[in-house]
Amino acid sequence: MKEALLCPRLAKAMELLGKRWTTLIIYQLIDGSKRFNEIESSLPISGRLLSERLKELEKEGLVERTVFSEVPVRVEYNLTDKGLALKDVVGGIESWSKEWL
Amino acid sequence: MKEALLCPRLAKAMELLGKRWTTLIIYQLIDGSKRFNEIESSLPISGRLLSERLKELEKEGLVERTVFSEVPVRVEYNLTDKGLALKDVVGGIESWSKEWL
């Protein structure tokens, strides 16, 4: 393992987006907010990891968490502007996958 | 963990690109072919994983491996059309990182 000669911003981006499930979670939120269970049901991810990833994304400011004090409690997640700015990237991956996979 | 209601092509794309180092390796090859050691030196990745990732990328047809029987042997890696088709995606991530990170 050598020192990185790599742009630190790109490295940081890939540390986020290159983590398993992250990009697919963002993809799920691109068309609007979703509840925890909705995301969980749309992806083959466990609650444990989904919770962990959403916390990371919230901490990095890509995702916003809103709690509705109903019974049972409802929690919605949505992309911030920073998260939404990845729309073209995610769309690009989707197009690539349709053309090449 | 639920069943995926997700587009299988996108899932497959993320299985590749969402694996640690993969996208950064592709990024290293976008401007032309590179040798094993060059990639290894440009990224904080170990030879073990770099070898593993390059094999996956070769198997999936994104990367091409060329051996030059010199002494010591020289091996060059370059993107195929399929790999090169990710140029905009990688560029998009780079732009996003510059604007938001």
Added chain:
DNA sequence: TAAAGTAAGTTACATAAAGTAACTTATGTT
């Protein structure tokens, strides 16, 4: 001619991340 160097890996082992399933909490409904 034995020792050292070089590129491209591989092996063996330690640590960290992800998968699985059961459990929790705070109400509301039957």
Added chain:
DNA sequence: AACATAAGTTACTTTATGTAACTTACTTTA
């Protein structure tokens, strides 16, 4: 009282990643 529900969390197993030493095949240097 027992059961249901959303959103997690916990404990434990399995898989992936990190680290560093080793390998191979030939060449140059001492």
